[in-house]
Amino acid sequence: MFVNSADTFVADALRGLVASTDDIAWQPDPGFLSRRDRIPQGRVALLSGGGSGHEPMHAGFIGEGMLTAVCPGLVFTSPNALQVHEASRAISAGGGVLHIVKNYTGDVMNFHIARELLREDGIETDFVLVDDDVATERSDGDGPGRRGTAATVVVEKVCGAAAQRGDSLEAVAALGRRVASNARSMAVALGPCTLPGSAAPSFDLPEDEIELGIGIHGERGTSRVPTMSARDIVAELTGAVVASLALERGDTVLAFVNGLGGTHPLELHLLFGELAEYLSDKGITIARTLVGTFVTALNMAGASITLVRVDEEILRLWDAPTSAPGWPNAAQSEYHGVGERGSFGPSFTPSVTSSDASIFVGEWVSSWVRRVLDEEPDLTDLDRKAGDGDFGTNMVAALHRLDLDSIREELPAATVFEAVSEAYLGHAGGTSGALFGLWFRQFYRALGKTVDLDAIARAARHGLDSITELGGAQVGDKTMVDAIAPAVAALEGAALEGATSLVAGLQAAAVAAMEGAASTRELTANRGRASYVGEAARGVTDPGALVMAWYFEAASDAAESVLAQ
Known part of the structure; x- marks a missing residue:
């Protein structure tokens, strides 16, 4: 594989893509590709996206008659919610924005969060979920369902043609769902x-x-x-x-x-x-x-077969012209030059301000972050055995951007947790970006200058409820919830006792979380990408659960060293 650096692989590729195409521009903050020419006012805008490594899907399908914009994530990692939100805002032309989403947990979550934010902005949105992979079809209806794979480009082509002819958001979405429901791949x-x-x-x-x-x-x-x-x-x-x-x-x-x-x-x-x-x-x-080669898994030697049941309307839309460079017979007509090296790739720097600080929270979060960064190779190896190997990369993508020295300098608890939340939501992408971002957002909301057992228990409960509501995971599904739920129960139990100290409560939570994480070794995943490999993931500790167990251990250690003095 041609690589300058693994860290800059996607950014270097995007740089070349934009340089070699007519109608694609890069918006580096927070990171999305869009048409250079705006669509007419009142027309439906189409936004898709997903992990890099599937090219030419999705970036190659930006153009007249197909997509308006694309949010690329890191390799095999969904874009984050802020990317999707800002891209949607940028391309909105008054006719609504349609999200075309592959059925992977991270994609579904981050696009969902973005639509919630867009609703607050007054921008009308809808979505089409593509779930065509029969390999992950389960008759019992459990698990995340069929993955979204090659049929995505068929949905993008048909919806793009419908939007181009001036159909309403409701009509374009209905067509996309019709195509998706009649498409299967393996x-x-x-x-x-x-x-x-x-x-x-x-x-x-x-x-x-x-x-x-x-x-x-x-x-x-x-x-x-x-x-x-x-x-x-x-x-x-x-x-x-x-x-x-x-x-x-x-x-x-x-x-x-x-x-x-x-x-x-x-x-x-x-x-x-x-x-x-x-x-x-x-x-x-x-x-x-x-x-041809339209939906790839980097350099995998293999192929997929997709069949789509069609009617006359779908065929007319399929035959409609498009200028998208990745579509057959589309060619570049003008060279725009090459951008500056390093200007391509999702960018995020959390805002951190100085004020009175909590030594305890600074020690807690900074020691946890350092442990996760140090253990990235082992986390990646665990995820490679149980999923697709991007968990450690996602952790580093968010956490390496935090200024640990500033965190240790006794920043207010809310500021620390806000910075961690925004780092995940703004840079990590994938399922982990969405879920960890929501988790830390609850701590940001719940913890002020007073950090006590009740406040931490309340924040953890809200975080757990947010995660289970968004992702649907429960105890036993082999996810981070298996560590969080018993820790929350321990915190709430300690808080109810009244006389239990913060140190003792966090110690109990740490033990419960570690036991919960250890229990995932013998579980078969029902949620997330680990669910797609079934029994092959048995015997492997879920990396998300392990990281959350470390989080409570770091809290316990920090409380003992700082508050028990």
Whole structure:
């Protein structure tokens, strides 16, 4: 992989993208790409986004007839809520803003938070959730549901054409939902991807085996089987897609064969030939085709097959022209030069002011931050085994921007927690960015100059309630909630006793949180990306739960060293 630095990989790539395209501009703070030319007043604006590493989705689909703007996150990490909020505000032209969101927990949460903020701004919004991956389909309805994968670009194309012809926000959203509900995909990997700066692939795969049902974030698949012929692979993937869509003889579809980043066009066209024959044998008519590399998982050797049940209106919108550079036959016509190095990449610097301080909170938060930063390699390794390996990166993306010296200089408790919250919401992205940002926002709201057991218990309760309301996770789902919930119970129990000191209450919370985190080793995840690997995550401690256990341990240690003197 061509890399200057793993830390600047996305920023360096964005710099080149903008330099090589006509109608794409970069807004560095808080970080989004948009059309250079504003859309007409009264027209619906389309915003999509997600983790980098899937190119040309989404940035390559900015242009007339497709997307108005895109919020890129770090590699395989959702954009944060502030990116989505500011991008939506910037592109709004009075006709409303439609968010096209892939069904990944971090994407769903951060776009949701952004829409809440936009509602306060008086900007009308709606969203289309794309959930096409049959590999994560569960008949019991538990878990986060089907992931959003290659069908996203079909939704973006159809919605973009509808917005271009002047449809209302309600109409464009309805079309997008119609496409999404009639689309299914499934993918296979012949070899895993490798993240920038990583010495190891996202998962281990012997040369004589393939991985069925993989995700686009480097996740392992739902089954591993011996290598088989292209014909048999197509039958395996397409059979699952056809069954999920309940396609019957006489149905009409758009057939899409997509490369995951490391697959040659010859291979993709070979797969399409097998797909066309398979569908013909089933009596299913192909109305339109798309073959190429459009939704990638960095350099993964593999492919996905997407089928979309279509009607005449969807076909007309599919055929409508677009200037998006990533769409077939779109080309650059004018060179705009290259921006300054280092000016590309989401930017956030929390605002911290000096005032009377709490030594306890400064010691608590700074020691926790330092531990998380020091343990990033182990956190990344845990997440690589149980999910997609971006948790440690997200922690560092937020926390390394904090000025620990200022935090230790006895800043007010609320100021400290506000800085941590905004660092997560403004820079981390992903599920962790949203959830940790909300968690610390509750501490910012609840803690003033007086930091006592009641205030901390109240802040922790509000934080837990916010997280469970947004993400839906409960105890036993193998998430950060497994550490937080018992700690909150311990804090509330200690507060009810009345005579229990803050030191004793935090000690009890730390023990409860660590026991909760340890319990996740034997759990099977029902929420977050770890849920997509199922039993493969058993035996691995959830990194989010572990970090929260460290948070309560740091509180206990700080209380003992500062307040018990």
